[in-house]
Amino acid sequence: MSAKRPDLRLIREDPDQVAVEQLALLAELIQEFASSLNLDETLQTAIERFMAYMDAEAASLFLLENENRELVCYKCVGPVDISGLRMDVSEGIVGKCVREQACQMVRDVRRSHDFSGTIDHSSGFSTRSLLCAPLSVRGECVGVLELVNKRTGDGLFNPRDEALASVLASAAALAIHNARMAASLVEHERLKRELELAGDIQRHLLPPSCDSDFPVNGVNFPAYEVSGDFYDFFPLDNGRIYFNLADVSGKGINSALLMAQTSSLLRCLARDFSDPGELLTRVNRELCETASHGMFVTIVSGFIEPESGRVCFSNAGHQPPLQRGVDGSFSEIPAGAPPLGVVPETVFPVSEISLAGGSLYLFTDGVTESLTAEHLPLDVSGLITLIERMSELESCERLQNIVAEIRRPGARQRDDITMMLIESQDTGLGEKLFERRFSADPECLHGLRTELKSAALQAGCSAEVAGEIVLAVNEACMNIMQHAYQGDCAGEILLEMHNNDGELVCVLKDWAAPVDPSQIRPRPLDELRPGGLGTRFIDELMDDWVFDTTPQGCGNCLTLRKRIA
Amino acid sequence: MGFGHRTEGGYAVVELRGDVDLARSPEARALILQFLEQRSDLLVDLSEVAYIDSSGVASLVEGYQVAKKEGLKFGLIGVSEAALSVLRLARLDQVFPIHSDLDARIADDG
Numbered sequence: 220m221s222a223k224r225p226d227l228r229l230i231r232e233d234p235d236q237v238a239v240e241q242l243a244l245l246a247e248l249i250q251e252f253a254s255s256l257n258l259d260e261t262l263q264t265a266i267e268r269f270m271a272y273m274d275a276e277a278a279s280l281f282l283l284e285n286e287n288r289e290l291v292c293y294k295c296v297g298p299v300d301i302s303g304l305r306m307d308v309s310e311g312i313v314g315k316c317v318r319e320q321a322c323q324m325v326r327d328v329r330r331s332h333d334f335s336g337t338i339d340h341s342s343g344f345s346t347r348s349l350l351c352a353p354l355s356v357r358g359e360c361v362g363v364l365e366l367v368n369k370r371t372g373d374g375l376f377n378p379r380d381e382a383l384a385s386v387l388a389s390a391a392a393l394a395i396h397n398a399r400m401a402a403s404l405v406e407h408e409r410l411k412r413e414l415e416l417a418g419d420i421q422r423h424l425l426p427p428s429c430d431s432d433f434p435v436n437g438v439n440f441p442a443y444e445v446s447g448d449f450y451d452f453f454p455l456d457n458g459r460i461y462f463n464l465a466d467v468s469g470k471g472i473n474s475a476l477l478m479a480q481t482s483s484l485l486r487c488l489a490r491d492f493s494d495p496g497e498l499l500t501r502v503n504r505e506l507c508e509t510a511s512h513g514m515f516v517t518i519v520s521g522f523i524e525p526e527s528g529r530v531c532f533s534n535a536g537h538q539p540p541l542q543r544g545v546d547g548s549f550s551e552i553p554a555g556a557p558p559l560g561v562v563p564e565t566v567f568p569v570s571e572i573s574l575a576g577g578s579l580y581l582f583t584d585g586v587t588e589s590l591t592a593e594h595l596p597l598d599v600s601g602l603i604t605l606i607e608r609m610s611e612l613e614s615c616e617r618l619q620n621i622v623a624e625i626r627r628p629g630a631r632q633r634d635d636i637t638m639m640l641i642e643s644q645d646t647g648l649g650e651k652l653f654e655r656r657f658s659a660d661p662e663c664l665h666g667l668r669t670e671l672k673s674a675a676l677q678a679g680c681s682a683e684v685a686g687e688i689v690l691a692v693n694e695a696c697m698n699i700m701q702h703a704y705q706g707d708c709a710g711e712i713l714l715e716m717h718n719n720d721g722e723l724v725c726v727l728k729d730w731a732a733p734v735d736p737s738q739i740r741p742r743p744l745d746e747l748r749p750g751g752l753g754t755r756f757i758d759e760l761m762d763d764w765v766f767d768t769t770p771q772g773c774g775n776c777l778t779l780r781k782r783i784a
Numbered sequence: 785m786g787f788g789h790r791t792e793g794g795y796a797v798v799e800l801r802g803d804v805d806l807a808r809s810p811e812a813r814a815l816i817l818q819f820l821e822q823r824s825d826l827l828v829d830l831s832e833v834a835y836i837d838s839s840g841v842a843s844l845v846e847g848y849q850v851a852k853k854e855g856l857k858f859g860l861i862g863v864s865e866a867a868l869s870v871l872r873l874a875r876l877d878q879v880f881p882i883h884s885d886l887d888a889r890i891a892d893d894g
Contacts, residue, residue: 661807668803668835690870693837697806752838752874759873 241379244272245386252394262391266364267296269387273380276368277344280391281313282354283362290314290363297367299342311335316351316363322385323351326375350376352384354392361395364388414444414472421445421475424482426452434525435462436615437639438622440632447474448583448637449482453489460525461489464581464639465518466537468558473514481506481516481559495521495533496567499559503535507563515558519581521569528574528643533567535559538584541599541606545576547767549603574643578614580606581641585634589625597625611730611774614642648726648778649719652678659700659710659729668693671716678718680783688723688781691760694753695727695777702738703731703775713773721784722762728773736766787815793890795857796824801832804840804867813843820850827889831862836870848880857893861885 248265255261262280270278277297281290284305290313292304308314312333316323328334328346339346347368354362364384369376418441425439437450447470452462463485467474484502492498499520506516519540521532534540536558539551555568572579582602589597597605605624609617618640626632653674657663668689675685696712704710713728757764763780770776787808788799796819800812819826828844830836844860851858859881863871871877883889 661805664805664807665803668805686866686869690837690873693805697837697839700806752841756838756870756873 241383244268245383245390248387249390252390255394258394258398261394263294263296265387265391266294269364269384270296270366273350273366273376273383274369274371275350275366276370278367279365280354281363281365282395283308283317283360287317287360290317293362297344299338299344301338301342304338306335306337311337312349313351313363313365316353316365317360320353320355320358320360322353322381323349324376324378324381325349348375350380350384352381352388354388354395356389356392356396361392364391411444417472417475418444418446421449421479424479425450430615434523434643435460435639435641436618437464437637438618439635439637440622440626441635442585442632443470445472445475446635446637447471447478448585448635449478450581450637450639451482451486452639453486455490455522457493458524458526460523461485461521462523462532462581462639462641463518463520464537464583464637465516465520466583466585466635466637468513468515468517470635473512477506477514477516477560480509481518485520489520493522494569495531496569499533499535499556499567500565503559503565503567504563506560515560517554517558523641528576529571530574530579530641531569531571533569535565535567538582538587541580541582541602542572543578543580543606547607547610549606551599574641576643578640578642581639583635583637585632585636586622586625586638588634589632589636590630592627592630610770611733614640648715648717648724649722651715651717652723653716654714656711656713658708659704659712660708661697661700664693664696667696667714671714674716675723678716678723678783680723684781684783687760688725688779691757691779691781692725692727694756695725695779698753699727699729699731699775699777703729703734705731719780722780722782725779727777727779728770728775730774732774734766734775787812789815789819791824793886794825795827795886795889796822797827797829797861797886799829799832800836800840801834803835804833804843805835805837806839809837809839809843812840813846816843816847817850820847820854820856823854823856825857826851827859827861827886829861829886830864830867831885833864833867836867838874841870841874841876844880845876859883859889861889 251261251265266278266280277295279295279301280293282293284291288308290306290308292301295302306314308317312323312325312331315333325331325334326348328349338344350366352364353360354364364387366384426437435452437452439446439448439450447467448465450464452460454460465481467478484505488498488501517535517537519532519534519537521530523530533556534554535556536554539553542550542552552570556565587596587598587602591597591601605621609620612620618638622636622638625636653671655667655670657667671692672685672689675688680688692714699712710729710731715726717724757779761779761781765778767776787801790797798815798819804812816826816828826847848858861883862885863882868877883892
């Protein structure tokens with residue numbers, strides 16, 4: 220490139236020719252800035268060439284640092300190397316250039332009050348005249364281009380020099396700004412990748428996804444890359460299942476780290492404790508020693524006995540878990556202690572409940588504080604409504620659908636959403652004697668009656684009682700076929716018969732739309748009409764029957780009971 | 785086991801057999817209503833009925849009501865133990881005229 224350049228000094232006298240040269244130089248330097256892959260080198264060559272063209276003795280490039288309070292010499296050319304030199308922006312002519320964001324041309328520094336002479340003192344250099352141009356981008360100053368002592372002519376800089384320096388300074392400022400943007404973009408990308416990796420590792424700390432055959436299921440959806448919420452569950456050697464669901468204060472990396480620490484502590488220690496209160500006491504002491512910055516963890520942590528459906532747990536400052544009874548009632552079980560990581564001596568009381576065919580919902584405030592389509596917080600009441608609406612689904616599907624509803628499309632998720640469902644596998648119905656799944660086709664009834672009768676006889680019923688049970692179950696099936704499925708033979712019916720300590724319990728489930736319970740009341744017998752006898756028969760033949768208005772995992776559920784011993 | 789019918793002693797006799805349940809009561813109902821539409825006095829023979837449910841009973845109730853409205857004779861004969869227990873359950877043993885067989889019914893008609 221330099222070979223093509225004419226020797227500028229030889230033809231300097233013609234003003235037009237000078238303008239053309241200056242434009243050529245600027246165009247070349249600007250183009251180099253724009254295409255530079257190494258800004259450091261480019262800036263160095265640029266000030267070298269600029270110094271030579273301007274016939275200056277020295278040139279330097281200062282950049283602002285320390286929140287724009289200091290100027291640091293980034294590049295320099297000339298007899299004295301001042302690179303790395305720092306000066307306050309309140310000092311000297313260079314500082315004035317920043318403060319006023321305007322070119323400073325001092326033809327004789329001895330007459331300037333602003334000249335500090337600091338550099339001259341330390342270097343032995345003698346400054347006569349100065350030209351400073353601010354490096355400005357979009358009104359923001361990033362540094363100063365400085366030229367010292369004009370060698371030719373009268374030894375003074377002139378307005379044309381000033382204009383030229385000003386243009387070059389702007390081009391250099393833009394190049395520096397772009398390079399910084401690119402660097403920050405690279406840094407941002409690197410941090411983003413690291414966060415994604417952290418999120419990935421964190422997801423692997425959570426148990427595998429849903430399985431309706433397991434009594435515990437959980438879901439976690441972080442609002443950002445990493446989550447401050449977590450949950451865990453795993454079976455223990457003694458047949459019990461350990462579970463927890465927690466919320467770490469704050470969001471972001473620090474919360475995620477505390478989450479990982481707490482989760483790992485619990486995973487290790489849960490095997491050594493049988494009392495959930497003692498487990499939390501131990502973990503709390505550990506966290507109080509190490510947790511900092513006022514961070515804390517709210518948690519529900521406990522053990523499940525799958526056989527009996529008993530759940531014991533401690534609640535450290537967390538949202539009250541919601542228990543749904545088998546009858547469809549809801550109750551909240553409030554926290555008995557403050558969060559983990561606050562007071563080392565905290566004692567954690569234990570709550571004990573029996574699932575008895577019901578379920579326990581644990582969740583973080585991201586669930587209850589999520590906004591509905593009406594922009595109101597969901598609240599516990601809204602969650603209860605959702606649970607009731609999804610009650611016909613299997614546990615795993617129910618949990619996922621509830622969370623999908625909360626994270627409805629278009630809604631911005633503001634907090635981590637974490638939820639756990641503990642559901643009794645024990646039906647509370649006793650030993651299962653018989654199970655048949657069949658289509659809602661009247662043709663299936665004959666075979667079903669035969670099988671049910673022999674199962675009832677085998678359970679120890681008299682022939683008469685067996686006949687009564689068969690008649691009652693047959694009537695119930697007919698009701699499902701005619702009223703629930705409305706004659707659609709493709710529907711399915713599930714019949715189970717259990718022996719609950721001398722009481723035969725028959726459970727009939729269907730997956731039709733819920734039936735209005737008022738339609739299945741027995742009619743008075745003195746009312747002579749062809750229909751409506753079925754429920755009357757059931758009522759007469761069985762000791763008790765219950766139609767569940769909000770059954771879980773099916774559309775309608777009818778339970779018939781008759782004592783046989 | 786299909787349902788049968790015969791005409792005897794001035795009655796159309798519908799013979800229900802086996803299981804009269806939801807799968808087969810539509811057939812029983814159609815047969816009963818068919819003879820009543822022909823203005824026959826009608827007896828339903830339940831001697832061979834192994835099982836009857838509320839839908840089967842409903843066909844008998846409907847037959848009884850139509851006959852009464854049309855001024856025709858209606859009754860049950862030879863009611864099996866299985867059928868009788870269900871009719872008792874519905875208190876219909878007190879509503880339907882029930883005879884052991886056709887002869888007993890004719891004797892009762894006088």
